[in-house]
Amino acid sequence: xxxxxxxxxxxxxxxxxxxxxxxxxxxxxxxxxxxxxxxxxxxxxxxxxxxxxxxxxxxxxxxxxxxxxxxxxxxxxxxxxxxxxxxxxxxxxxxxxxxxxxxxxxxxxxxxxxxxxxxxxxxxxxxxxxxxxxxxxxxxxxxxxxxxxxxxxxxxxxxxxxxxxxxxxxxxxxxxxxxxxxxxxxxxxxxxxxxxxxxxxxxxxxxxxxxxxxxxxxxxxxxxxxxxxxxxxxxxxxxxxxxxxxxxxxxxxxxxxxxxxxxxxxxxxxx
Numbered sequence: 001x002x003x004x005x006x007x008x009x010x011x012x013x014x015x016x017x018x019x020x021x022x023x024x025x026x027x028x029x030x031x032x033x034x035x036x037x038x039x040x041x042x043x044x045x046x047x048x049x050x051x052x053x054x055x056x057x058x059x060x061x062x063x064x065x066x067x068x069x070x071x072x073x074x075x076x077x078x079x080x081x082x083x084x085x086x087x088x089x090x091x092x093x094x095x096x097x098x099x100x101x102x103x104x105x106x107x108x109x110x111x112x113x114x115x116x117x118x119x120x121x122x123x124x125x126x127x128x129x130x131x132x133x134x135x136x137x138x139x140x141x142x143x144x145x146x147x148x149x150x151x152x153x154x155x156x157x158x159x160x161x162x163x164x165x166x167x168x169x170x171x172x173x174x175x176x177x178x179x180x181x182x183x184x185x186x187x188x189x190x191x192x193x194x195x196x197x198x199x200x201x202x203x204x205x206x207x208x209x210x211x212x213x214x215x216x217x218x219x220x221x222x223x224x225x226x227x228x229x230x231x232x233x234x235x236x237x238x239x240x241x242x243x244x245x246x247x248x249x250x251x252x253x254x255x256x257x258x259x260x261x262x263x264x265x266x267x268x269x270x271x
Contacts (some may be wrong), residue, residue, distance in 0.1 A: 009130060011199070014176065017097070017127060021134035024096055033164060034136050036088035037079070045069060045095060047088075049079050058087040060094045062104045067095055082166045089132030090125075097131060100124060133169040139177055151180035151269060153232050153256040167258060171267050172196050182269040187213055189262050190223045202270070203241035214239050218257035219266045232256045240268060 009017075028039045040047050047069040059070040069091045071084055078084065094100040103109035109124075137159075145162070149155055151174075160170040171184045181198035185206070192210040207214045214220050216239040221227040237244045237251040244251065257266045 009126060013127070014130060017093075017131050018134040018139055018176075020096060021093075021131050022138045022140065024092075025135055025138040034089075034138065036085060036092055036135070039092060040069060040088070043095070045092075047071065049073050049084070057083070058091045060091040060104065062107075067101075067104070080164075082160075082164055085136060085164055086132050086166055086169055089135045090128045092135065093128035093131030094124075097127060100128065129169075130172075133165070133173050136165050137163045137170065137173045142173060143177055143179075146174075146177075146179040149179065151178070151182070153254075153267065156267065167267075168265055171265075175201075180269060182267060185219065185266045185268065187219060187223070187264045187266075203237065203244065205242040207238075207240055207242055217266070218255045219259075219264050222257055222259045222264055228259055229257055235268070 024039065025034045028042055029035055037047065045067045049071040051074040052070060052072040053074055056070070056072055057075055058072065061068045061070070069088065071079065071088055071091075073079070073084070075083075079088075094104065100109070142159070142163075145159060156167065156170055156174060159165075159174065160167050163170065165173075168184070168186070171182070174180075175182050175184060175196055175198045178198075181201040183195060183197040183201050183203075185195045186193050190213060192206065192213060195206065197204055213223055215224060217235050218229045218233045221229070233255050234252050235255045236249075237253055238249055240253065240255075251270075253268050253270050255266055255268050257264055
């Protein structure tokens, strides 16, 4: 489940988006890695990949009854990076999701800059981000890869490389349809921006909400004193979560923190 301010994608809406994205993936890329460029070409959507400065990651425009997608290589690198693929999938989400496409075509929603990877606080942008994750990692294929596999960060990294997707989107997809419950926490400037968790994850309330990162965690140690942990760490449940029962105060979880400058992503799970 997604938490971002007071908004979230409901279970019904996530299922709806996932089923649509899988249908598109199986229709246009049934056997191979999902290729957003190929899907655009087959749908008659033109696109360009150039240096557009710092203005956007991607953008979709409706002009003269046609759609055109812009991918910003200045921010995303070449067209085959995980970020570029994800951004392309995001813009395809604006096209394939009926409400988004109709709003663009009618002029109700003008073309706008997109900053992907769940950074926006706009609901439709989260929908397009979620569509991209589902498109690039179709549910049936992804679930087959998880059969009889024990969860670890290395396994998540393996899936990320297979599907050529970011660790963030891969972790979110795993949280929704993988074979082990986990929570993902994203932080900027020592403040939690959002978190996402499996429906069967045992705790859903963070210790300080989004106000503060708990000190005695891998993420807290990175922001407090710059410590980077290259390996998965053990943390106490009470260090991350509220409402841990007294009989579980000794319960431990695994945390793998991925830091980058003033940002960090933590993946938390129980063995």
